[in-house]
Each structure stands twice: as C-alpha cells, then as structure tokens.
Amino acid sequence: MIRKILLSSNPMLRQKSKPVVNFDKKVMKFIQDLKDTLSVQKEPEGVGLAAPQIGKNLRVFIANYKGFERVVVNPEVIKIENKRKQSGSAKSPRSRREILEGCLSLPYYYGPLRRAARITVKYLNEKGDEVTETFEGFNAQIIMHEIDHLEGILFVDHLLKENKPLYKVDGDDWEEVELV
Template sequence: MIRKIVLSNDPILRKKAKPVSKIDKKVKDLIKDLKDTLSVQKNPEGVGLAAPQIGKNLSIFLAKDRDFERVIINPEILKIQKNTTKEKVDKRKKEILEGCLSIPFYYGPLKRAPKVTVKYLDESEKTITETFEGFRAQIILHEIDHLEGVLFIDHIISEGKTLYKVEGDEWEEVELL
C-alpha cells in the first residue's frame, strides 16, 4: 500500500526507532508499503525510505538505486571509513547534494563517509554483513540517521553548510537560523 510520507515537523522523525523483534506479517506488510511508497516518488524522486518516514517507529529502511535494492532491518554500523588526508584536499568530489522525501525540494551539500560496513537482517531474517561505498554508503548513512531521529538538515546546520530550496529550475539559498 502506498503510504503518505510524513514531513519534517512530525515528532516521529525525531525518535529513535525501535528494533524489530520478529519479522512477521505486519513487518512484511510494512516492507511492501516502503517499496510501494518509494516506487511512486517521482517529484522529487527518492533512493531510500525509512519506516519512520511513513509513520512507523521501527528500525527498517529500504535503499534503492538503479540496479541496487536492499531492505535493511536493525542495522548496526560495524566500521565507518573516515576521509583520508588525500580525500580532504579535494572536498568538492566528496560532497553530494543530499535531500530527503520528508523535506521535499530542499538540498544541501554533505560529505559522508565514503565507505561503511553494516550488519543487518534482511527480509528473510538472515544476518548480513555488507560494505557499501560511495553513493550507496551515503544512502545507507542517511537512512540510518532516520532510525536515530536525525535529519540531513541537522548535519547541514551543524557543519555550517548552505541549504537550497528548489522550485522548478530555480535554486534559492535558504537562510538558516
């Protein structure tokens, strides 16, 4: 079922998600809802969706990009690669404009870790340990933030970055207080 995506002012987005204790029919239905809801997001288009974004405070998210799709339940970050000195020299290559379906049409440059190893359960309750790199690492870290009650704008504000609002082809800088 396609669900309504909750917006940034909804308190559920600021709560730490509860771990999933059992993958039962309710959880499988929720996973289907995440897939259905993400698949219809076209303006803006999304590459990930966490259960809190559709009003369910559970530690589940879907990450999807072209030939990549993962359902991730109860993720635990095992290892996170920080940027090396060489990578710090060329900051522009590592910053990606990040947005969020719960804050539609707002984007900001974020530099997340280029590589992350995560242990999680998949839909069949199999424990998986997987390393994600580049854009996929960015998606995974963004969605894990949702499970921790953190939004990408929190990083934009704490790092003193610029937030942009997009209307059609126009990009407008947003003043953050």
Template sequence: MIRPILQATDPQLRQKSKSVVKVDKKISSIITDLKDTLVVQKDPEGVGLAAPQIGKKLRVFIMKLGGTTITVINPKILQVINKGKGVAKKIERKQKKSKILEGCLSLPHYYGPLKRAKFIKIKYLDGNGQEQISSFSDFDAQIIQHEIDHLEGILFIDKLLEQKRPLYEYVNGEWERVELI
C-alpha cells in the same frame, strides 16, 4: 500499500525507532508499504525510505541499489572510513571532484552538501530475517547513513546545521539558498 510520507515538521520523525524482534507478516507488510511508497515518488524521486517516514517507529529502511531495492532491518555500523589509504582514499578523491547534494522525501525540494563517511560497513537483517554484512561506498554509503539517521530521529537538516553547511531549495528549475536558523 502507498503510505503518506511524514514531513520534516512532524514530531514522529524526531523519535528513535525500536529494534525489530522478529521478521514476521507485520514487518513484511511494512516493507511492502515502504517499497510501494518509494516507487511512486517522482518529484523528487527517492533512493531510500525509512519506516519512521511512514509513521512506523521501527528500525527498517529500504534503498535502491543498482537495479534492485534492498531491505535493511536493525542496522549496526561495523566500520566507517572517512579518509585513509587504498579504496577509501580513491573514493575520497573521486568525491572531491563531484559533490553530491543530499535531500530527503520528508523535506522535498531541499538539498544540502553534507560531509558523510565515504565507506561504511554494516550488519543487518534482510527482508527474510537473514543476517547480512555488507560494505557500501560513495553515494550508497551516503544513503545508508541518511537512512540510519532517520532511525535515530535525526534529519539531514540537523547535520547541515551541525556542519554549518548551506541549504538550497530547488524551485522552478532554479536553486535558491535558504537560511537555516
């Protein structure tokens, strides 16, 4: 079922989510609602959606990955790499060339250039309740971190303030800088 997405001013988005004890019909129904809700988002189009954004205080989110959608339940960060040698260094160089503005379906049409880890490894349960360990880099790592923030009651604008970075609003095909207080 398509659910309304809570907007940034909703206090529910500021609450920490509870861990899922068992992947049952209730959780499967929430996952279906997340997928149904994400797929209809067109302006802007979303790449991830967390249960708190549809009013469910559970540690569940979905994200688009390639041509599929993955479900992440009770994620635990195992490893984060910001800089270094090898793969992370190559990723860092690549990202320096193309900055990605981060946005959120709970704050549509607003974007900001956040610094996020370039590589992240997490342990989580998939939609069938099976434990997975996966690594993500580049934009996918950014999505994972953004969605985990939602599970902690943190919005991307909090990170923008923390990093003293600008916020932009996309209006009628134009970018306008917005002052954060």
C-alpha cells in the same frame, strides 16, 4: 499499500526507532508498504525510505538506486571509513566528496554533505537473514542517511552543525534559504 510520507515538522521523525523483535507477516507487509511508497516518488524522486517517514517507529529502511536495492532491518554500524579504497597499491585513497543531499520528508530542499566514503553495516535482510556488508560512495551516503532517520536525525541537522547552506529548488531555480 502506498503510505503518506511525513514531513520534517512531524515530531515522529525526531524519535529514535525501536528494533524489530518479531520478523513476521506484519513486518513483511510493512516492508512492502515501504517499497510501494518509494516506487511512486517521482517528483522529487527518492532513493531510500525509512520506517519513521511513513509513521512507524521501527528500525527498518529500504534503498533503491540504479540497481542497488536493499531492505535493511535492525542495522548496526560496524565500521566507518573516510577514505575510498582504490585498486593498485601505487594509488593513494581518495578523500570523500560532498554530495547534494535531499530527503522525501523535506521535498525540494538540498544541501552539500560530506559523509563517510565507506560504511560496514550488520543487518537483517527481508528474509530475516543476517548480513554484514560494506557500502561505498553514493550507496554509503544513502545507507547513512536512512540510518540517521532511525536515530531521529535529519540531513539538515548535519548542515546546521557544519554551517552548510540549504537550497530550495523551484523548477530550474535554486535559492539558498535560512536554516533556523
């Protein structure tokens, strides 16, 4: 079922989510609701969706970007690395880079964020199996953004903390807006 996505002003998005205790049919249906809801987001398009964004205070999110699809339940961050690894010992690791980040709960607003280059997370997949996986680059950014939602954090909180700009997009026009 397609659910309504809560907007950033909704206090539910500021609550810390609770772990999934029983991996049952209700949870499976809810995961399907997340998938259905994300799949219809075209303007703007989304690459991830967390349970709090559709009104459930559970530690569940999905990611779906160009063949990268994950269902993540009860994620636990194991390791964060700020350098990307490259093949070949002669090359030095590249620094992480800024990516314009947005959110379906704050549609048409974007800001430059520099998140970790790699993150290792332990979680349950949609079958309830425990998985430990390392994500890099944009996929790592998606995972960190969605984990933030489970902690009651929005991407604009990082922009405020880092004194970075926020842009509102209207068609082809980008306008810097005040963060308050």
